[in-house]
Amino acid sequence: MPTPGGDLVRAMAGGDREAFARFYDRYAGLVFPLVLRIVRDRADAVEVLQDVFWEAWRGAAAYDEARGTAEAWILTRARTRAIDRLRAVRRRGETFVAPIDEASAAATTPPGGDAAARAEDRQLVASALTQLTEAQREVIELAYYAGLTQTEIAERLEQPLGTVKTRIRLALARLREVVTST
Amino acid sequence: MSHEPFETLAAVYAVGALDGDDLAQFEAHLPTCAVCQAALREAQDALARAMLSTPPLAPPAEAREALVRRVGRARGADRRSWLTWAAATAVVAAAAAGFTGTWVAVRYEARLGQMARETAAVKERLARNEASLREQVALDRGAVELLRDPATRVVDLRAQGPAPAASGRVIWSDAGGGYLFVAGLPPAPAGKTYALWTIGGGIPRAAGLFGVDSAGRATQRIAPTSTGTPTRVFAVTVEPEGGVPAPTGPIVLALK
Numbered sequence: 214m215p216t217p218g219g220d221l222v223r224a225m226a227g228g229d230r231e232a233f234a235r236f237y238d239r240y241a242g243l244v245f246p247l248v249l250r251i252v253r254d255r256a257d258a259v260e261v262l263q264d265v266f267w268e269a270w271r272g273a274a275a276y277d278e279a280r281g282t283a284e285a286w287i288l289t290r291a292r293t294r295a296i297d298r299l300r301a302v303r304r305r306g307e308t309f310v311a312p313i314d315e316a317s318a319a320a321t322t323p324p325g326g327d328a329a330a331r332a333e334d335r336q337l338v339a340s341a342l343t344q345l346t347e348a349q350r351e352v353i354e355l356a357y358y359a360g361l362t363q364t365e366i367a368e369r370l371e372q373p374l375g376t377v378k379t380r381i382r383l384a385l386a387r388l389r390e391v392v393t394s395t
Numbered sequence: 396m397s398h399e400p401f402e403t404l405a406a407v408y409a410v411g412a413l414d415g416d417d418l419a420q421f422e423a424h425l426p427t428c429a430v431c432q433a434a435l436r437e438a439q440d441a442l443a444r445a446m447l448s449t450p451p452l453a454p455p456a457e458a459r460e461a462l463v464r465r466v467g468r469a470r471g472a473d474r475r476s477w478l479t480w481a482a483a484t485a486v487v488a489a490a491a492a493g494f495t496g497t498w499v500a501v502r503y504e505a506r507l508g509q510m511a512r513e514t515a516a517v518k519e520r521l522a523r524n525e526a527s528l529r530e531q532v533a534l535d536r537g538a539v540e541l542l543r544d545p546a547t548r549v550v551d552l553r554a555q556g557p558a559p560a561a562s563g564r565v566i567w568s569d570a571g572g573g574y575l576f577v578a579g580l581p582p583a584p585a586g587k588t589y590a591l592w593t594i595g596g597g598i599p600r601a602a603g604l605f606g607v608d609s610a611g612r613a614t615q616r617i618a619p620t621s622t623g624t625p626t627r628v629f630a631v632t633v634e635p636e637g638g639v640p641a642p643t644g645p646i647v648l649a650l651k
Binding site for chain 1: 441
């Protein structure tokens with residue numbers, strides 16, 4: 214029986230470095246593909262990953278088990294940091310990442326470059342999210358992975374804001390059904 | 396304001412897409428609302444578990460080493476814990492299958508948590524079903540007892556307009572009260588409910604509010620009246636939720 218993730222975070226809050234090592238080894242493999250999927254650049258992803266775990270070490274005392282599992286805690290932080298990085302990159306105009314076009318391009322790009330990351334990308338898309346309708350998957354992709362706000366999504370999809378909100382809600386409800394049934 | 400819009404905002408917040416007034420409104424509401432906190436927790440958990448449904452991807456070993464050094468330099472270090480840390484690091488670094496192992500552990504833990512939640516949900520559902528069955532049995536038993544009494548009358552109620560397919564029957568004794576049985580009645584409109592009235596001496600008295608099940612049926616216990624006036628007439632009307640002292644809405648079932 215493994216130590217529950219919440220216990221590791223509590224031990225970290227008490228300054229236990231061994232707990233941090235175990236925490237990292239348990240969750241880094243989960244956080245890294247999420248961050249990579251969002252920022253898309255491997256070097257950026259590694260930096261964000263380090264920031265996320267550093268902040269988790271420093272902020273462990275603020276973790277409240279009643280507000281969610283340890284994996285939800287670390288992944289929510291990771292997603293937020295990755296989106297921050299993505300937005301900063303977009304603001305600097307160094308790279309313009311168009312999520313939908315990028316995603317469809319990735320599907321037709323032959324293996325090459327960071328092949329592992331690309332394969333990982335596709336596997337993620339091919340997992341729980343495939344159980345959503347196309348329209349539901351699209352709003353989750355745009356919001357959670359591409360960092361667009363509801364208003365930006367409504368503009369991009371040329372849909373009323375209310376429709377976008379409802380679609381996100383239904384998509385999450387469906388996702389919950391999918392992950393609780395596997 | 397209904398709470399439902401907040402539940403939608405909670406979902407949009409969970410995927411980090413809330414902006415503008417919605418964001419300000421939701422963040423002001425969230426600390427005060429257990430329902431939204433739970434909705435947010437469940438949404439974040441679902442997103443985390445969607446990640447768990449994909450294979451892990453180990454970051455480069457340098458990332459771990461850099462973090463190890465940084466945490467090692469952090470304030471509050473004592474020599475013993477540093478040694479423990481270094482030992483743990485060496486062990487884990489040597490374990491090539493470490494990622495797969497911890498991965499399995501995380502999934503296992505998530506699955507156990509899920510099973511515990513499912514078990515609790517099943518228990519709760521069983522308890523609810525049992526309570527509802529007990530209630531039903533008590534109603535049926537009461538009705539059968541009443542039917543044994545020669546003073547009990549059976550009164551048929553007919554549909555009156557809004558729900559032409561509906562039918563109703565009351566069994567009634569002035570001493571013991573009675574039961575209303577309804578069939579073929581559509582659900583009451585939003586914000587409305589059905590109300591039963593007993594009428595004796597020309598005065599309608601409220602005899603309870605009820606809704607119908609998915610098959611359009613309902614069974615309702617009617618308490619005996621304490622007025623001394625024999626009750627001869629029964630009627631069902633559509634009324635605002637919460638009820639009214641005297642009938643105001645359209646009659647859907649009545650003695651005729």
